[in-house]
Amino acid sequence: xxxxxxxxxxxxxxxxxxxxxxxxxxxxxxxxxxxxxxxxxxxxxxxxxxxxxxxxxxxxxxxxxxxxxxxxxxxxxxxxxxxxxxxxxxxxxxxxxxxxxxxxxxxxxxxxxxxxxxxxxxxxxxxxxxxxxxxxxxxxxxxxxxxxxxxxxxxxxxxxxxxxxxxxxxxxxxxxxxxxxxxxxxxxxxxxxxxxxxxxxxxxxxxxxxxxxxxxxxxxxxxxxxxxxxxxxxxxxxxxxxxxxxxxxxxxxxxxxxxxxxxxxxxxxxx
Amino acid sequence: xxxxxxxxxxxxxxxxxxxxxxxxxxxxxxxxxxxxxxxxxxxxxxxxxxxxxxxxxxxxxxxxxxxxxxxxxxxxxxxxxxxxxxxxxxxxxxxxxxxxxxxxxxxxxxxxxxxxxxxxxxxxxxxxxxxxxxxxxxxxxxxxxxxxxxxxxxxxxxxxxxxxxxxxxxxxxxxxxxxxxxxxxxxxxxxxxxxxxxxxxxxxxxxxxxxxxxxxxxxxxxxxxxxxxxxxxxxxxxxxx
Numbered sequence: 216x217x218x219x220x221x222x223x224x225x226x227x228x229x230x231x232x233x234x235x236x237x238x239x240x241x242x243x244x245x246x247x248x249x250x251x252x253x254x255x256x257x258x259x260x261x262x263x264x265x266x267x268x269x270x271x272x273x274x275x276x277x278x279x280x281x282x283x284x285x286x287x288x289x290x291x292x293x294x295x296x297x298x299x300x301x302x303x304x305x306x307x308x309x310x311x312x313x314x315x316x317x318x319x320x321x322x323x324x325x326x327x328x329x330x331x332x333x334x335x336x337x338x339x340x341x342x343x344x345x346x347x348x349x350x351x352x353x354x355x356x357x358x359x360x361x362x363x364x365x366x367x368x369x370x371x372x373x374x375x376x377x378x379x380x381x382x383x384x385x386x387x388x389x390x391x392x393x394x395x396x397x398x399x400x401x402x403x404x405x406x407x408x409x410x411x412x413x414x415x416x417x418x419x420x421x422x423x424x425x426x427x428x429x430x431x432x433x434x435x436x437x438x439x440x441x442x443x444x445x446x447x448x449x450x451x452x453x454x455x456x457x458x459x460x461x462x463x464x465x466x467x468x469x470x471x472x473x474x475x476x477x478x479x480x481x482x483x484x485x486x
Numbered sequence: 487x488x489x490x491x492x493x494x495x496x497x498x499x500x501x502x503x504x505x506x507x508x509x510x511x512x513x514x515x516x517x518x519x520x521x522x523x524x525x526x527x528x529x530x531x532x533x534x535x536x537x538x539x540x541x542x543x544x545x546x547x548x549x550x551x552x553x554x555x556x557x558x559x560x561x562x563x564x565x566x567x568x569x570x571x572x573x574x575x576x577x578x579x580x581x582x583x584x585x586x587x588x589x590x591x592x593x594x595x596x597x598x599x600x601x602x603x604x605x606x607x608x609x610x611x612x613x614x615x616x617x618x619x620x621x622x623x624x625x626x627x628x629x630x631x632x633x634x635x636x637x638x639x640x641x642x643x644x645x646x647x648x649x650x651x652x653x654x655x656x657x658x659x660x661x662x663x664x665x666x667x668x669x670x671x672x673x674x675x676x677x678x679x680x681x682x683x684x685x686x687x688x689x690x691x692x693x694x695x696x697x698x699x700x701x702x703x704x705x706x707x708x709x710x711x712x713x714x715x716x717x718x719x720x721x722x723x724x725x726x727x
Contacts (some may be wrong), residue, residue: 223492223609246543250543251639324617339592349669350669350678352640352680353665353666353667353678353680354633354636354640354663354665354682355636355637355640355641356667357665358633358636358637362631362632362633366526375671376671376672377669378669379667379669379670380666380667380668381667382665382666383664383665383666384663384666385659385662385663385664385665386632386636386659386660386662386663387661387662387663388632388658388659389658389659390628390657390658390659391658391659391686391706400661403631403632403633405633405665421671421672422672423672427672440670440671440672442672
């Protein structure tokens, strides 16, 4: 059966509506959301209410957590002080706009959702702030999936959709000063695991302007990345009208790939 | 001259053991650097004399280079050095009495010194920590999955990781590793075979059991203070692969 996985909606209502329409047109009713319903975008309450109305199971993203618990991400998550300042402004704006009911909804979202062999998280099983980038160390990536006791890990946070298969792995170990000698060496075969990043519905950073999500078939194990056009102008106008930083609109319109991404994106904020 | 590291942990206020180790090391050939990888304190005995000695070494003592361990983390938590958090894990697992014993075992005048200790040292291509690069309380042992060990090495970007938390003494080498990665994204597909060079995780022991590491030859010697007997690990023991 096909199921859709969406992530990083970022209060971009036209993009969310377009993606949900695309999912509906394929006859898919099983949808999982990986969080970041809010942040950067101009319609946080509307997006939360749409997800709530449709009863879409959702993990808590880093923005969802921060809006509820206060800023968690330090400046290490931002490429510059200016970007951090804009991020903090958007955080405060979102906090002011959200209704109490919607804040409670975000506060009670789970960190992860498990369905059989699949684990759904926002960033990584370790942290909502950790970026699992497509080309990160393969052993470290495999460790994230294996230690989470999953076969397929669905994540978001990077805003770049990808499917990564880690296979045919092994590690040979030896106790250096062991006795007796016949038990001192072993080779461990590593299991095949996959990481699927759903990209971003509301703030794509893959070099284009289309919203992205993924469709997973749990029978064939096939995963497809979907790109969806939406009315970008409508979102951009709403960003400007709301008084949010105009660069948020500019980068949506231009598909600015590296917006607001830290230099060392694999760094985990310790705050 | 041979360069050696002496790696000590888990003294938990035991000045007698520390003095025994210092005495051993004076007889050990080579240029020795002494690292104390945490748990200098504990709830069992008064730790003030040991802490004073670590901070103010005697003239003929080897200078100790200390980092904080799990027990130091607990007292810092309980004393308000970690914001609003308290030593709840200790309180739940060991009870209020142990929390009180710990705070009574260390004079408050030492807390600033403890709070200034580092999480670990990186020397050459080696990481020296109490638990793991993920958490000061994480036990790394011979039973820890190699993939996890490799991840903890990768996090610190080191080739050897010296750890103390498990109290065990072992020298486990990851001699070879390989994994095939295939990424599909909007730009297409790319495949990569990733290999890892030889790496190692070394458990240094605790209390009287400490480790000597020969920097030039990458050899470890497991020592018991006062006996200086090399202790060999007996195969994989309980390991099940």
